[in-house]
Amino acid sequence: MSTGDVVAGSGAAGYQHIVRLADVQKYFGAVQALKNINLAIGRNEIVGLIGDNGAGKSTLIKTLTGVLKPSAGRIFIREEEVDLDDYSVHMAHKLAIQTVFQDKSLGEKQPLWRNFFVGRQITNRLGFIDIKQEKAIAEEILKKAIGFRGAGITVESTVKQLSGGERQGIAIGRAMHFKADLIILDEPTVALAVKEVRKVLDFVRRIKTQGHACIYIEHNLAHVHEVADRLVVLDRGEIVAEVRPEDMTVPELTEYLIDLQQSH
Amino acid sequence: MAAPAAIRRLDALPIILVFGLLLLLFMATAPNVFLAPNIYTTFLSTLPPLILLAMGLTFVIGAGEIDLSFPSVLAFSGFVFAILFKEYQLGWLAFLIGLLSGVLVGWINGLLVARLGIPSFIATLGTQFFWAGMATVLSGGKSYALRGAEDSSVWGWLVGRFQFGGDDYAWFNQISIQALWTALIVATLWLILNRHRFGEHVLFIGDSNDVAQVVGIDVAKEKIRLFTLMGGLAALAAILLTLENKNYFGNQGQGYLLLAIAAVLIGGTSIFGGRATILGSLFGCFIVMVIETGLVASGLEGSWVRTVQGLVFLVAIIFYLFVDEPQRRAALWQKLAIGGSARPQP
Numbered sequence: 171m172s173t174g175d176v177v178a179g180s181g182a183a184g185y186q187h188i189v190r191l192a193d194v195q196k197y198f199g200a201v202q203a204l205k206n207i208n209l210a211i212g213r214n215e216i217v218g219l220i221g222d223n224g225a226g227k228s229t230l231i232k233t234l235t236g237v238l239k240p241s242a243g244r245i246f247i248r249e250e251e252v253d254l255d256d257y258s259v260h261m262a263h264k265l266a267i268q269t270v271f272q273d274k275s276l277g278e279k280q281p282l283w284r285n286f287f288v289g290r291q292i293t294n295r296l297g298f299i300d301i302k303q304e305k306a307i308a309e310e311i312l313k314k315a316i317g318f319r320g321a322g323i324t325v326e327s328t329v330k331q332l333s334g335g336e337r338q339g340i341a342i343g344r345a346m347h348f349k350a351d352l353i354i355l356d357e358p359t360v361a362l363a364v365k366e367v368r369k370v371l372d373f374v375r376r377i378k379t380q381g382h383a384c385i386y387i388e389h390n391l392a393h394v395h396e397v398a399d400r401l402v403v404l405d406r407g408e409i410v411a412e413v414r415p416e417d418m419t420v421p422e423l424t425e426y427l428i429d430l431q432q433s434h
Numbered sequence: 435m436a437a438p439a440a441i442r443r444l445d446a447l448p449i450i451l452v453f454g455l456l457l458l459l460f461m462a463t464a465p466n467v468f469l470a471p472n473i474y475t476t477f478l479s480t481l482p483p484l485i486l487l488a489m490g491l492t493f494v495i496g497a498g499e500i501d502l503s504f505p506s507v508l509a510f511s512g513f514v515f516a517i518l519f520k521e522y523q524l525g526w527l528a529f530l531i532g533l534l535s536g537v538l539v540g541w542i543n544g545l546l547v548a549r550l551g552i553p554s555f556i557a558t559l560g561t562q563f564f565w566a567g568m569a570t571v572l573s574g575g576k577s578y579a580l581r582g583a584e585d586s587s588v589w590g591w592l593v594g595r596f597q598f599g600g601d602d603y604a605w606f607n608q609i610s611i612q613a614l615w616t617a618l619i620v621a622t623l624w625l626i627l628n629r630h631r632f633g634e635h636v637l638f639i640g641d642s643n644d645v646a647q648v649v650g651i652d653v654a655k656e657k658i659r660l661f662t663l664m665g666g667l668a669a670l671a672a673i674l675l676t677l678e679n680k681n682y683f684g685n686q687g688q689g690y691l692l693l694a695i696a697a698v699l700i701g702g703t704s705i706f707g708g709r710a711t712i713l714g715s716l717f718g719c720f721i722v723m724v725i726e727t728g729l730v731a732s733g734l735e736g737s738w739v740r741t742v743q744g745l746v747f748l749v750a751i752i753f754y755l756f757v758d759e760p761q762r763r764a765a766l767w768q769k770l771a772i773g774g775s776a777r778p779q780p
């Protein structure tokens with residue numbers, strides 16, 4: 171992207187892409203999990219990321235959000251290059267990038283209110299936590315969170331006591347609470363019942379109408395097809411195709427992915 | 435779900451009750467010792483080192499790690515302090531350098547664990563040998579008697595007694611100052627574990643390193659802090675021990691390894707990490723010490739003491755194992771056929 175494309179404006183408003191990956195590679199030992207990833211996410215775009223199990227989708231977003239360090243390549247956030255030695259989840263949070271990770275992202279033995287704020291606690295200057303305020307806000311999040319029917323769960327409950335869907339709801343609720351210009355959802359609907367899936371899809375649409383961006387990883391093609399502006403297909407660590415939902419129906423997309431798998 | 439907060443606050447209640455029962459037991463079996471005030475003021479001067487070690491270990495074990503090197507800090511930092519205090523007459527500077535020597539040992543442990551990724555069990559076993567060896571080499575196996583130490587302000591401020599005039603204060607003047615310092619540290623560490631960002635990070639790290647990283651905790655940095663804190667507390671314990679005994683000897687750390695770890699685990703801090711209790715560890719120390727004194731005072735041969743302590747330790751571990759892991763508890767109840775049905779299952 172040349173700078174000429176950048177939307178007019180100043181400061182944080184003056185960017186076209188919320189994030190951009192340039193030639194990103196990721197190796198786990200000898201295994202290359204990401205190959206030459208070039209991907210730009212518009213500031214108000216919903217991008218569906220699809221692909222087989224083990225294609226590298228989670229690895230890609232973990233690299234993007236500072237959980238994993240890329241083996242090579244560059245990352246730009248709001249058109250500004252990130253210092254990869256310095257990049258971390260903490261920094262991604264500060265840059266208003268929120269993620270709902272696929273696997274465990276909650277402390278099992280810890281109460282919910284701590285889970286909401288850990289890593290970005292409300293503290294005084296000395297680092298002591300404002301427990302009262304955190305609990306009050308956690309209470310609010312819990313009320314609004316997806317997947318709860320008010321069944322005996324309080325901010326003091328530990329994650330251990332929650333069902334899979336409730337956990338997912340907590341993780342999504344947490345991402346929704348904090349300021350986000352980019353929300354990344356890695357298979358958020360996996361443990362959810364049909365009605366709750368609807369709520370997640372509505373939430374994704376709302377990200378769009380509120381002017382933010384979203385990366386949405388999903389195996390259920392009907393779901394991503396429904397909400398995404400653009401679908402990016404990942405295969406064995408490589409981006410192999412980009413599809414506009416309006417150019418391909420769900421059955422055609424399914425057919426395409428099956429063909430892709432069989433070519434292995 | 436009635437008042438889960440209250441239940442959480444009472445976390446250490448069982449352990450406090452156990453302590454109370456033990457105390458009553460020994461009052462019955464050894465009344466001449468346990469019904470006299472003497473024993474309790476003695477505790478106040480002998481318990482602080484153990485408590486300081488247990489406090490540090492509460493954080494370390496709560497984070498799912500272990501430190502086996504603190505007995506060597508008791509020797510090494512004790513030596514550093516003793517020689518600077520006695521041979522070089524450095525006074526408070528000796529205290530400061532002694533303290534820093536433990537901080538350094540802890541910091542190195544932290545680097546080995548967090549930066550090099552060596553399991554803490556192995557890393558601290560290695561440093562235990564290294565620093566214990568260093569202490570022996572540097573001291574030439576000698577011990578240092580700190581005669582006349584009680585005239586120094588270091589001694590007065592750290593392990594002295596209050597000097598209020600009059601018989602009315604006789605009891606109060608028995609309280610050793612290290613007990614007050616220790617109480618202050620315990621209170622501060624309680625606040626840090628339960629109310630401070632660092633304490634929360636420690637517990638999340640103990641829960642799962644992966645989760646901790648994903649929520650934005652700098653796991654390596656916090657682990658280095660963790661081991662550094664442990665090293666500092668162990669050094670303070672070493673200095674108090676040396677001053678209280680008015681003597682440094684090379685194996686003064688011996689015996690503390692089991693006692694301190696046992697105190698923490700008896701207190702209810704989880705061996706799996708993720709759950710830690712300062713109050714529990716404090717009472718764990720009381721229990722460990724009371725058993726030691728009580729058994730001897732009740733006429734049991736000294737050689738039995740360790741055996742009984744080991745047994746209590748194991749019973750406590752098994753008890754908490756079943757509390758920690760409901761599925762094990764359920765399995766046990768089923769085996770014993772006393773109706774697992776009545777128990778709520780998660």
Ligand SMILES: Nc1ncnc2c1ncn2[C@@H]1O[C@H](COP(=O)(O)OP(=O)(O)OP(=O)(O)O)[C@@H](O)[C@H]1O
Pocket residue numbers: 198201203221222223224225226227228229230272
């Ligand atoms: N920490 C790791 N260490 C080693 N290999 C890893 C690690 N994480 C992922 N991999 C490997 O990288 C590849 C991509 O994994 P990734 O989790 O990104 O797939 P995915 O597309 O998210 O799959 P799924 O749809 O099943 O979630 C896999 O082959 C996986 O085994």
Ligand SMILES: [Mg+2]
Pocket residue numbers: 227228229272356
């Ligand atoms: Mg995945």
